[in-house]
Amino acid sequence: MVRWGMVIDLDKCTACQACVVACQVENNVPPADPTIDAQYRAIHWLRLLEYREGEYPHVRTRLIPRPCMHCDKPPCVKVCPVGATNIGSEGIVDQIYGRCIGCRYCTTACPYTVKYMNWYRPRWPEEMKKAFNPDVTIRPKGVVEKCTFCSHRLIKARERVRAEARELGPGDYIPACVETCPSNAMYFGDLENPNGTVFQLARSHRAFKLLEDLGTEPKVIYLSEGE
Amino acid sequence: MMGINRRDFLTALGVAGGGSALAFGPQVGLKVFQTLWGEDWVEVPTGLETRINSICQQCPGGCGITVRLVGDRAVKIDGNPFYPINRGGLCPKGQSGLQSLYDPDRIRGPLKRVGERGAGKWESISWDDAIKTVITKLQEIREKKETHTIAIMAGETRGLMQALLERFLLAFGSPNYIRVSDDLAAGPLDAFYLMQGLKEGLVYDLEQANYILSFGCDLLQSFWSPVQVLRAFGYIRRERGSRARVIQIEPRQSITATKADEWIPINPGTEGALALGIAHLMIREGLHDENFIWNNAFGFEDWIDDSRISHQGFKGLVLKEYSPGIVSSITGVPVDVIIRLAREFATTKPAVAIGLRGDVPSQMAVHALNALVGSIDSPGGVLVARDIPVPELPPIEPDEISQKGAQMPHIAQPAKEKYLLADYLPHTFLERASTGEPYKLEALFLYQTNPIFSSFNPEGVAGALDKIPFIVSFSSFMDESSQQADLILPDHTYLERWQDDPVYNLKGYPIIGLRRPVVSPLYDTRHTGDVIIQLARGLGGSLAQAFPGKDFPETLQYYFQKLFEQGRGDLVGQEFEEAWSKLLARGGWRSPSYQTAEEFWQRLQEKGGWWEPIYYYGEGERVFKTPSQRFEFYSQILKERVGVLAEERLKAIGVQVRGDKLFLPHWEAVKPPESNEEQYPFILNIYQPLVFAGLINASQPFLQGITSPAPLERWDCWIEINPELAKKLGISYGDQVWVESPRGKLSFRAKLVEGAMPEVVNIPLGVGHKALGRWAKNIGKNPLLIVEGHLEPLTGRPLINTTRVKIYRA
Amino acid sequence: MPKKIIFSLYLVLVIGAVVVYWSKIGEPNIKQPIQFNHLKHKEVADCETCHKYIKEQAFASLPVKEDCAACHESPITDSPEEKKLLDFIEKGKNISWARLYELPPHVYFSHKRHVTIGDLECKSCHGYMADQQSPPKKPLVALMMDDCIACHRSAGIKTDCIACHR
Structure with a gap:
């Protein structure tokens, strides 16, 4: 069985945030404005985390891109009272907007804070609606949304390979963030395929997961900085 | 209830x-x-899904893009995997390009000013009327035989568009083409000129370097072609066999410093001194590349010239004046760190030192390090990009009026003795425009530039523009400078127009990209190239004959036809094709992937560009265009320029050093005479975040939304202060603080950051617009308003980080 | 408790009215600009002649005037409906077909996937559309998620939420 996972090499990452913008464009996430940002209600399925340690001049800053971890034991799924968020057979944690009642149990349960409530009706100027991606829906006010590993791309990739009568190969399905990464710091693929890059990198001595001790078993694996 | x-x-x-x-x-x-x-609702698509290759223009980097279209809607931009600049990657600016195309605040058709200048009252007019207005004005000027009184001010423009603008001026009879470029991103171009004799083509072969020593160059944020550097960074870290070390020397812990292997805080403006300290140690310990210096350098040892006068060499100067102790006291970098850097830099080859376009002696000091390790024209070092072929346009025959006009002095040319290394300076132009000396300007055209925002002296620029009776702007957006115009002839955005994009990559290969319309123009805008051609045809005579095509696309095809006839290079391809081309070229062969000109044009549109993936090492006459045909530690070009100047002139332009030292890399404090350290105890350090580098993208909300990882710190301009210092001044996080320089004061919100030096405060550049649409107007502040803009004594270019300030709570 | 009962009744009434209003515009009466005869066209054309992208794209597409003009350059019959069509073509106006089958916005459905790869017939979801002589006022088949699931299950196809939800 396929288990989709992502590896982010922090040693190669340059914190440029191309992934952040690519995600917003691909998934019809509305741009924030000053009021929404000041309320911490802006939606970024993928965002950059910043940790600063030490005092001048011995300062260490870590910049970590954070998508949904797509945990193998997702706390958000356990708390959802209506089954609006589920983990699929290939490990992608989804969010079914039609079912979501906006109770925000999941936003509280998620230790990585990847779930975002739509506090407002998403707004775009009329002109910018032309850039909507037809493969992704617009989420209404009052539902929770999250990173889906661009699962619409998976649907389309499957369709494509079926039409070409072949199996899904590496590179057929890649989320928007991974596709744009200018320093090739992000990898995406099957965590169960021993010949794949992701499988091998996930077993590197530099590999770690965020908040690993919580037992959520994330499928986003980071590679630490340095030699 | x-x-x-x-x-x-x-x-x-x-x-x-x-x-x-x-x-x-x-x-x-x-x-x-x-x-x-x-x-x-996401509209139900009505057309097929397609992809079109083009070239990005969110910055001058020149990345290839692939735009996904659904019917006639552009819905996503990604990198073109075949394009050699970016190989499929794209930065956040490139990603948000659709927000420039679909910006609701775009100018939708030609506008004519009604009412006062700058009052923002406009009237829509037709293109015919607009062009007629310009032609009438230009005819008037021509009849008075004052053709030299028009000028074109253009931003980062290159290739055919620049050629057409220059051609238009030449045929009309004016010398006044003023190119405004972004200095922060350019690299030490003045040192490159003084030591290698070349004005352009400076590239660093980062992908093969093993040790990168960056003197304040914010490589990952504000380099001129960001994606190339980002890609190289990932490559040298993990993709190739050995891992390169990156050392960032800078007063601020920038993103580059964060991501580098080591950040070395340094007193602002003393980077040159550190470079000389490193040189001192390398020479003293015999770690410099004697082979390179013996064969390719001039002025390293003391020498005697033809008239038997002995001169000091670089070695003597450095050993005498820049011992680690002295350098440490100037820079604040501990002696042991200097020793370690020198040893690592000298022994981890190939090593490369990258600087900024700051003061000339410092630029030279940094560039000299590359020669000391033999990293000039060698893999992993400084390369000189091979010439990009320039297809010839047919010759023009200006009439008598035009010839006379074109021979007038350039309006922006400073007096010969004032700035020794400047051909023309945008700010000189502005001074001239306000004084009317040596002549008054009658008309100004603004193309892809917004001087009121990007210059150090917005009021001065506005005042100068006020004196020019007729200003035409070609901007697609209502920026600050366009607001002062009399007529706006809006251009298409980059996703709607044809254009070529000549550029070189970090390996020194020439590349010409083809930008083609991805969607048909959304509004009643017109390609500025078309407008120029229409103006020329309307004016008639020799002007009309100066342009080979009836419109821009036709001229572009002509241009690429000429490129085809030159019989060089091939269409851009993948990396293995690069190796193949090289192999063929070594045997004197060439096998392009096209046979005829039609096929070339057709496949060019599919692939996205043309290139010639070959670099030849050891072409001495190409790499060193100095009088000695060598790398000059002792710059004879500078000597020749300074040569005639009398003592008092040197004093007047602020050069304190005398004798041979002046022509050698050295360090002198860039300390403006009027600076008052007691009254203004801190140094203002201005940096450019990636999203706003180039100063044209502030109107795109996706970019405004990622200016900081902390949501609260977006949509405004924050000042970085060291926490210790803040405590002393009684400032806490989020406070409004006044930042006051001798020129004025502005308030910013305080952010306490350990990565700020105690005596330096950091402010980002890029926001603070007074126009440019709903997401840019009145968001944040523009720190250039309080920058003093001291001028480099030799080049006359403004130095950005020499302003002293005091800060206090508002 | 009379107040409570009154309020409940009032609420039922209001909701009833709203629902009736919705049902009025929603259900029974979809009008088309032209009384298109599917049966007649079936004799000379396949479904994908007019619904061009059935086999290649997610959406099937409704014909635009250029598609019609390919055959109807000049009048073929003396039907008044064809006259309407020619009028559209002549004036260069787009034919504003009303969509009969609509998906909820958070569902992704690909015609290509189901028709080309899955080899389903059109009538499995659309009913006997091709035999209609005039445009129906409401969808011939009312599909619900259960129908999708049932079919997927019986064919052994994935029923992950994200196989359809987007």
Whole structure:
């Protein structure tokens, strides 16, 4: 069985945030404005985390891109009272907007804070609606949304390979963030395929997961900085 | 209310809703759903899904893009995997390009000013009327035989568009083409000129370097072609066999410093001194590349010239004046760190030192390090990009009036003795425009530049523009400078127009990209190239004959036809094709992937560009265009320029050093005479974040939304202060603080950052617009308003980080 | 408790009215600009002649005037409906077909996937559309998620939420 996972090499990452913008464009996430940002209600399925340690001049800053971890034991799924968020057979944690009642149990349960409530009706100027991606829906006010590993791309990739009568190969399905990464710091693929890059990198001595001790078993694996 | 509690209400609602859903079935359910969902629907597509290759223009980097279209809507931009600049990657600016195309605040057609200048009152006019207005004005000027009184000010423009603008001026009879470029991103170009004799083509072969020593160059944020550097960074870290070390020497812990292997804080403006300290140690310990210096350098040892006068060499100067102790006291970098850097830099080859375009002696000091390790024209070092072929346009025959006009002095050319190394300076132009010396300007055209925002002296620029009776702007957006125009002839955005994009990559290969329309123009805008050609045809005579095509696309085809005829290079391809081309070229062969000109044009559009992936090492006459045909530690070009100047002139332009030292890399404090350290104790350090580098993208909300990882710190301009210092001054996080320089004061919100030096405060550049649409106007502040803009004594270019300030709570 | 009962009744009435209003515009009465005869066209054309992208794209597409003009350059019959069509073509106006089958916005459905790869017939979801002589006022088949799931299950196809939800 396929288990989709992502590896982010922090040693190669340059914190440029191309992934952040690519995600917003691909998934019809509305741009924030000053009021929404000041309320911490802006939606970024993928965002950059910043940790600063030490005092001048011995300062260490870590910049970590954070998508949904797509945990193998997702706390958000356990708390959802209506089954609006589920983990699929290939490990992608989804969010079914039609079912979501906006109770925000999941936003509280998620230790990585990847779930975002739509506090407002998403707004775009009329002109910018032309850039909507037809493969992704617009989420209404009052539902929770999250990173889906661009699962619409998976649907389309499957369709494509079926039409070409072949199996899904590496590179057929890649989320928007991974596709744009200018320093090739992000990898995406099957965590169960021993010949794949992701499988091998996930077993590197530099590999770690965020908040690993919580037992959520994330499928986003980071590679630490340095030699 | 009425004794109805929540429970009853919900029960009643459930009964009523459930009942009606049962009664009316799924269609009603869907309708209910749609109503609740809101009005924003993703339109059901009506056309096929396609992809078109083009070239990005969110910055001058020149990345290849692939735009996904659904019907006639552009819905996503990604990197073109075949394009050699970016190989499929794209930065956040490139990603948000659709927000420039679909910006609701775009100018939708030609506008004519009604009412006062800058009052923002406009009237829509037709293109015919607009062009007629310009032609009438230009004819008037021509009849008075004052053709030299028009000028074109252009931003980062290159290739055919620049050629057409220059050609238009030449044929009309004016020398006044003024190119405004972004200095922060350019690299030490002045040192490159003084030591290697070349004005352009400076590239660093980062992909093969093993040790990168960056003197304040914010490589990952504000380099001129960001994606190339980002890609190289990932490559040297993990993709190739050995891992390169990156050392960032800078007063601020920038993103580059964060991501580098080591950040070395340094007193602002003393980077040159550190470079000389490193040189001192390398020479003293015999770690420099004697082979390179013996064969390719001039002025390293002391020497005697033809008239038997002995001169000091670089070695003597450095050993005498820049011992680690002295350098440490200037720079604040500990002696042991200097020693370690020198040893690592000298022994981890190939090593490369990258600087900024700051003061000339410092630029030279940094560039000299590359020669000391033999990293000039060698893999992993400084390369000189091979010439990009320039297809010839047919010759022009200006008439007598035009010839006379074109021979007038350039309006922006400073007096010969004032700035020794400047051909023309945008700010000189502005001074001239206000004084009317040596002549008054009658008309100014602004193309892809916004001097009122990007210059150090916005009021001065506005005042100068005020004196020019006729200003035409070609901007697609209502920026600050366009607001002062009399006529706006809006250009298409980059996703709607044809254009070539000549550029070189970090390996020194020439590349020409083809930018083609991805969607048909959304509004009544027109390609500035077309407008220029129409103006020329309207004016008639020799002007009309100066342009080979009837419009820009036709001229572009002509241009590429000429490129085809030159018989060089091939269409861009993948990396293995690069190796193949090289192999062929070594044997003197060439096998392009096209046969005829038509096929070339056709496949060019599919692939996105042309290139010639070959670099030849050891072409001495190409790499060193100095009088000695060597790398000059002792710059004879500078000597020749300074040569005639008398003592008092040197004093007047602020050069304190005398004798041979002046022509050698050295360090002198860039300390403006009027600076008052007691009154203004801190140094203002201005940096450019990636999203706003180039100063044209502030109107795109996706970019405004990622200016900081902390949501609270977006949509404004924050000043970085060291926490210790803040404590001393009684400033806490989020406070409004005044930042006051001798020129004025502005308030910013305080952010306490350990990565700021105690005596330096950091402010980002890029926001603070007074125009440019809803997401840029009145967001943040523009720190250039309080920058003093001291001028480099030799080049006359403004130095950005020499301003002293005081800060206090507002 | 009379107040409570009155309020409940009032609420039922209001909701009933709203639902009736919705059902009025939602269910029974979809009007088309032209009384298109599917049966007649079936004799000379396949479904994908007019619904061009059935086999290649997610959406099937409704014909635009250029598609019609390919055959109807000049009048073929003396039907008044064809006259309407020619009028559209002549004036260069787009034919504003009303969509009969609509998906909720958070569902992704690909015609290509189901028709080309899954080899389903059109009528499995659309009913006997091709045999209609005039445009129906409401969808011939009302599909619900259960129908999708049932079919997927019986064919052994994935029923992950994200196989359809987007």
